[in-house]
Amino acid sequence: MTETPQVTGRHRELLDQVLDKWSLHVLDRLCEGPLRFNGLRRAIPVVTQKSLTAALRRLERNGMVERVVVSTRPVAVEYRITPLGxxxxxxxxxxxxxxxxxxxxxxxxxxxxDDASAVAGGE
Incomplete structure (x- = not known):
């Protein structure tokens, strides 16, 4: 049986980045197949452009997502899940x-x- 590892600051940082509000959505969508930025925005309509960009950069830095330039006219960028992701x-x-x-x-x-807290707070 494998012993559960100690959770260090490095572990917590990685978990925070992978399980944050938008990264989980991005990973879930990209597991279904590659998407361009606007495709991700449509798949996760409540995310802002700034938040999506930040999540994609974090995931790319951590090796979970790759950014691929597609040779089309005009040139496009596609995001794909990596084997690690x-x-x-x-x-x-x-x-x-x-x-x-x-x-x-x-x-x-x-x-x-909440009910118990309201009663206790009212005393």
Missing amino acids: KTLQDLIDALLLWTADNLPDVERARARF
């Missing part, structure tokens, strides 16, 4: 499935907590 697909799918399966329980827990 592809290793996250099952984990991302599991997280999204867990969220869908457990969201009702989480919402009930939040409501109970």
